[in-house]
Amino acid sequence: MSARSIHFAIAADPPSRLDKALARDVPEQAALSRTRLARLIADGSVRVDGAVAGDPKARVEEGALVEITVEEAEVSHIGPEPIPISVVYEDNDLIVVDKPAGMVVHPAPGTPSGTLVNALLAHCGDDLSGVGGVKRPGIVHRIDKDTSGLLVVAKSDAAHHGLAAQFAAHTADRAYGAVCYGAPDPGDPRLRGVAGVGFEPGGTIRIATELGRHRTDRQRQTVLKSGGRRAVTRVVVEEQFGSPAAAALVTCRLETGRTHQIRVHMAHAGHGLIGDPLYGGARRASRLKLGDRAAEAIGAFSRQALHAGLLGFEHPVTGELLTFRSPLPQDMVDLLDALRQP
Secondary structure, three states: OOOOEEEEEOOOOOOOOOHHHHHHHHHHHHOOOHHHHHHHHOOOEEEEOOEEOOOOOOOOOOOEEEEEEEEEEEEOOOOOOOOOHHHHHHEEOEEEEEOOOOOOOOEOOOOOOOOOOOHHHHHHHHHHHOOOOOOOOEEEOOOOOOOOOEEEEEEEHHHHHHHHHHHOOOOOEEEEEEEEEOOOOOOOOHOOOOOOEEEEEEHEEEEEEEEEEEEOOOOOOEEEOOEEEEEEEEEEEEEOOOOOOOEEEEEEEOOOOOOOHHHHHHOOOOOOOOOOOOOOOOOOOOHHHOOHHHHHHHOOOOOEEOOOOOOOOEOOOOEEEEEOOOOOOOOHHHHHHHHHHH
16 A cells, blocks of 8 residues: 655644644645544554654654654545436535435445445545545534535545534534424414423524433434533424424524434424424324315325435635535425315
């Protein structure tokens, strides 16, 4: 396997630890994230003044000469597959795709192929410069198999590190369109009594809880009183259907991005998503309130009515602010058409 060598000197006033000094001073064009640098130190691939530096906590002096040996990225064990994908944006560092409902993002024991990662390996080919030493797309966030919409994926180690930092800091802008049972109403006494539900100006409903894995059903997430991960969702009702309201189109904006967050939070608030097999409950649409066509359309909707329609972030390499929008897919458009019929 071929390798490349990176040479540079430690600049003035270095941080007290080797790993932090390397992260500060390594040339930007080397495209090495802090995580990758830590792995290279552990592998004995970093030399300082000619000696192997294996301790990330070691002190390093100004002017010290650093040599980092980086093996060329290995080929991923995941195979490329010529699956069509909808590319919204692409450059040398990242790609934004509009994922269809029914596609899994990453291979897993139950779905070893046919995933977005398989498709991206075929689409990007040699354009993948390597994430973590492997030629693979860098997944920094996911959307569920049966949720459609926008997803950003890193093509380089530097982009992967920068995007991951933004998602960890909750600075990426993400909003979803969803169709739920009933219509969340800030004036509803029942909703005001639900733990974690609060209200903000403009009719925004804020749901803030801890989320964690369900104790008995390992496929589900659930709201916990303690011991989970903080999760915050803001919900705005865009349109109501039925009299009184039996369904609604809502916009859900994520402050955090936990597994199944919107689906769990909407169910917790008493407004589970139409078509959701895990959290939607056994509710049936009211023919009396909505009419026969709408009730039949709801009953036939075969996935959670959830679409990642807005994605915004700072480009991890150029610093440019990027915002992307995706219209609702046809199945949700058809559902809304049926709900709007008298």
